[in-house]
Amino acid sequence: MAWREAFRNVPVLMVDDEPKVLDAHRRTLRAHFDLHTAQGGTxxxxxxxAQGPFTVVVSDFKMPDLDGITLLAEVADRHPDTVRMILTGYADMDTAIRAVNTGAIFRFLTKPSDPDDLVMAISAGIEHAEMARAAKELEIVRRLKDGFEQTLRAFTRLVEFRDPYTSGHMDRTADIAVMIAERMGMAEDDIAGLRLGAMVHDIGKVAVPSHILNKQGELTDAEFSIIKAHAEVGAEIFKGLGVEWPIARMIREHHERLDGSGYPEGLSGDELLLQSKILCVSDIIDAIITHRPYRHGLGKSEAVGYLLEGRGRLFDAQVVDIALALMDEGRIREPGD
Incomplete structure (x- = not known):
């Protein structure tokens, strides 16, 4: 069976005060686990x-120096992740209840125990330990991701403080991007990364002078060149971030176009991430339908016309079609709707 190989290097400790019993454990269990034995609780x-911690500890109940329940309670205190089991010929209900309450026992096994049943019980304990460890690792990852998201939100507030006209723009763009990605069937983790990338896609604007960000009226060519640099600046901020999502690439590419006419690098077609293509369309929708420093929001009809004009040429056709459907359904709303 697969578990015979999978658990061969997993450390297991068998505890009993009778040498013959330990000899029997060594004969029947050492082929399945990294088996260690100890004669008595002390x-x-x-x-x-000296050799721990162990993934599983199986102890006899009645031992002269230190009984099994007291021993396993000590194991629980020293190594709470170790799975603990009692193996005993004294199988009364009071003993079982005390074992569970005091030693947090995973299994209560009775003597004589069939070798195959013992192997299966220990294997179940190992699987339990691995699931518990995986759950802890997932919780750590979740907390790291939550903390990372809070850091990104602090960045967005910084940009919006300098550029009040884009207040909420990055969050709204993220909401639109997530709706499009979900409709496309993108993997959940990729959607999470897309949302975070969208939340900070304009972070490079921290390097743009406030008088340009908040200018009333049309920008000069020189001013627009400064504005355009925000994609590269933002990508540099998140370069080498050490997270699993390509956030820096999304930031750098959100103004690129399928035909290579975008900036900063003039990338085209398959050179662009799908997430970047989604972010591009989402950014354009919110930019058109909401107020800007130099004009009022132009409304959904203007956004629809602009996307249709660039569908398949500037913007990914599938992304545009989904965005248009979402607008038609009322999922993407104009301010005040």
């Missing part, structure tokens, strides 16, 4: 100190 604590 010896078990010494073995754990």
């Amino acid at each position: 010896s078990a604590l010494e073995v754990m100190e």
